[in-house]
Amino acid sequence: MSDASAVHSSPSSLSYFRWAFIVTVAGLALGALVGWLYTGTVPGTLSIFFICAVLAVLEISLSFDNAVVNANKLKTMTPLWQRRFLTWGILIAVFGMRIVFPLAIVVVAAGIGPIAALDLAINRPHDYAAIMHEAHLGIAAFGGSFLMMVALAYFFDKDKDIHWVKPIERRLSRAADVRGIEITFVLLMIVLFTKLIGPERGGEFMTAAIWGLVTFLVVDVLRHMLDRADKGLDAAARGGMGAFLYLEVLDASFSFDGVIGAFALTQNLFVIAIGLGIGAMYVRSMTIMLVEKGTLAEYRYLEHGAFYAIFILGVIMYCQTMVHIPEVVTGLGGAVLIGIALFSSIRWNRRHGNGD
Template identity: 70%
Template sequence: MQQGHNPLAGGTANGAQASTLSYFRWSFIVTAVGLALGAYLGWISTGTVGGTLSVFFICAVLAVLEISLSFDNAIVNANKLKDMTPEWQHRFLTWGIVIAVFGMRIVFPLLIVVIAANIGPWEAMVLAASQPDEYSRIMHDAHLPIAAFGGTFLMMVGLSFFFDHEKDVHWVRWLEDKMQRYATIRGIEVAIVLVTVLIFSRFLGDVESEVFFRSAIWGLLTFLLVEVLGGLLDSTQQQTLQAGAKGGLGAFLYLEVLDASFSFDGVIGAFALTHNLFVIAIGLGIGAMYVRSMTIMLVERGTLAEYRFLEHGAFYAIIALSIIMFIQPLMHIPEVITGLGGATLIGISLWSSIRWNRKRVAAES
């Protein structure tokens, strides 16, 4: 990772602005290439200017959707990355983004259809290209287990941040004080998640309830297994260089599963705009690049340390997203509400951080 991008080191506002824009250079390049590919895809599939502009617009909207849904993803990524070695930071920001773009935006939807329709990967690709409506139907039918799995994993991520007895910075003090106090109770996060899953499963039919609960258990087990793996690898991190690399691997796996959970909602929601898998991959792939750029900027600038409540807003947004994913099988919640809700929580936490900084400066002066 490059060093020297310090927003406090510049002098003028223009210099700071140029420094900020430099983080998004590759995102702008990918945006131009992606939108050009979208326009080309619209032309070869429709042969009309109107169809070309329509596909171009959908790609742009999907990119904005992915960005709005992923503010909290970037903040949580930065929170984990700041404790990783530079080598593993670089690996996540290069190979990790490849997995995020191609794995979650292309391979993952194909695998869902492969499993749900019991067909081969090539047949699934052909189905996506030749019968997009049928492909979309299969994806929507698989939404229930995806929502249960992703919602459970994300809720564990959010609660684990607040139920931490070593946590010494509180934003919503009356609530976070209590959560820290009860953090020493073993398995309290697991208990809360299981109770939440049981409550939501009661509102579903017998068959749907069984699928929902089973998928939620897999989401819980995935979180616990990743935590155990990371703990086992990190426990020997200081002993040898090889062990240190393995510790980075544990955090890398955690971030990949986390990104997958964040991506579920965006991938499923994208089918509300288009049934074309390739258009979805282009739009969401553009958005994923901005998440990468925001993550790099947050890590290199030390933004999380400068704005002390920013992480809190992100983790509250994660918990809210997990609840929305649990509600989705019962009623449809537009993705714009999901994105705006998360962005609002992060914006309020940023505003609170700025107020706290101003009060501290005033007190010191």
């Protein structure tokens, strides 16, 4: 990127959030309308309006590490595929994961058709929420495995030469020569939690967790195959379909926690979609800002903090199959880790003369 374009993109970080602000206003207005249609009262309308706002904050707090990881992958993609991810990807994230995905779970779990599932969501939201909660174990097991593999693949990398928590990360980097070590670690975690959950639902956990592991491996293989095929093309024709596919599955895994956690506040599918959709727009804006401003390069430990947060989120999703862990704890934990990583990066820059 030229110096002129860098100067042009630097005026204000708020400019990156213009569309997020627009969607916030439109979403909260729509939430108020949904509240009025469902309750017909001012207090009921205000209550749903407030829930939409809380869900948006919940999504932002849970997904900041997702924005960092997205930016880390996006910076290697061509501008064409960056735009595709930031346009198609947000549609898939908002409509696919916040509306279609919960309906699909109810369709499979209850053995009913999509129209019947939508009718259930509209007219019998408590029954709809009960089915979603029943499916929580499998969703958490699947998402936990996938996210742990994402984090471990980052740390078990023999070419990784920047280490934040040096005693741990240097050893993990050297251990990357042991073939399949991250897979072995996740399999041991699966066996441990299967034992802890017990025979009644342990089999269900193990099946879903292994599918999460297999999905990561399949997506990773496809990503490398597609990206290798891209390298055979000229620079103008290169796409990044492999990275796009990887990011979409990663986004879906991050969405599991927020979608399930939202049912603790409301059983209304449309309120959940509005609130989490608003939050998803802020995550998109943060991703664009991180890529265009070169924040990851400027703050060397920021992505380390994000991947630690991803690993912990994966473990928490496993733990949530046995005990309830408030989403506030999950969100704050990730934010604190990233905040510490940011502080460490700023301190490193000052020590090495890279500060302002």
